[in-house]
Amino acid sequence: MGDGDRVRAWRPSVAGVVEVLHAEWRDHAYPAHTHGTWTLLLVDDGLIAYDLDRHAHAAVPLSGVTLLPPHVAHDGRPTSSRGFRKRVVYLEADVLDESLVGAAVDAPLILDDALRRASSRLDRALTLGDDPAAETHLALVVDRLAWHLTGRPDVTTMQAPAAVARRARELLDGDPATILGIAAVAQTLGVSTAHLVRSFTSSYGIPPHRYLLGRRLDLARRRLLAGEAPVDVAAATGFHDQSHLTRHFKHLLAVTPGQYRGAAPRNGIKNVQDALVRAR
Template identity: 50%
Template sequence: MAPAHPAPRHPAPRRDVTAWRPLVPGVTEVFHAHFTEYAYPMHVHEAWTLLIVDDGAVRYDLDRHEHGTPGDTVSLLPPHVPHNGEPATPGGFRKRVVYLDGTHLGDDLIGPAVDTPDLRDPLLRRRVGQLHTALVRPGEELEAESRLTLIGERLTTLLRPRKATGTRRDPALARRLRELLDERVVEGLSLEEAAGLVQAHPAHLVRAFSGAYGIAPHQYLTSRRVDRARRLLLADRRPAEVAALTGFHDQAHLTRHFRKLVGVTPGRYARKTPVR
């Protein structure tokens, strides 16, 4: 009698999840997941669901209509509208989700989002990816907030198209924001706080500043902090101490931006004698 062959072994279903709540106004949760076989039953969320899929695809039902999420789309699911979800490809899917309150998206967008939840827009897809990059890095809250306000503006434009009017320059507003950033290089400030202080919409504030100075507010603040860090390092202060004195989250946060702007790490920057 021939020996019995063991049944082929199938990989166990994969369910890898990371979730956290960042210190970014408007964001109630960030959710990164890799599922191979898991299927969501019908459910609702209190918040808006902003979803991108990095690998594989998801199929889901929203308001009794079937939808899908290939990798080049951004899906926006409105609050309180039932939906489900399951893998649409054999290997499952990897997704990144941001759950948003009503700060950046109004209730008037719920109807359009139900009708067109999957948006194929390269600019929006790139911005959402940049937002997630900022969200996973402690200390980049101002960048995340700035990117999120432009995402909200883009979503509104796509779901409620309006005639283009061009970008209105506002040098006085840009100068006021620069003064606020200069006053708070170390402690920093959120975009929401800045918008309240200067009485401007956050998206207009970001655009006015970038248009006037050719740099985003978070990039300006980071470069000011790096400049201050250079002076302290040349005064023989240790990198960990310098990070705390210049507003960076920690030494790793300082090192990442210092290397990007100066070309070397803080530890290699200050030398007792010049290198010939």
């Protein structure tokens, strides 16, 4: 790589996402090639000129997203000496119907600020390793992409949002530790994940993955105050491991699970308050 070039890539553990790539290239031009995935491209700086299926296009900075379909040849090159900086999320070929490839070839640039914000949130969740958030944002992004590529169809026949939200909350409250994810809840309710996310958020002011996280943290707090070890609490309340519990616990309460457990009252409630103040 040349001076100033930077590349970071990884494979997340989120169904539907194959790879994430962050790249900053000053003078690199890549040759024509294909992917077996949908390529969701966000340009943060510079301008990328490219040919897609032998037609000239440009991926513009800070304006919408570019979506390149699977198995269609494309290349890429900077248009100035300052190069470009981009973020790319490669999506499994089956997250969008194969019939939408033609629409993506015809119009790969989608000028939709809401879609760009949702795609940025997806990229951030994948960067942070926040799988539940990434699952939620992926559903919204894919749904919005399909809406554009299918000509913005009317969706008034979907199940009533309030009823979907209420039934989802009942499921999340019923057994938060063993819920496999928001997509699993949506499947149980017979709706799309995107419809569930929108319905729940509009009804309760919080997306369902955050609501589920809150219920799990409630369970964790009760178990910690009962004297259970953080490693056991993490396993029993739906977190991947102790570090996953700790990250979210500190974000909520500014203390680790171990510190919170040590704040349990032994000589009165004042000990809890004092211990939490010292832990901060």
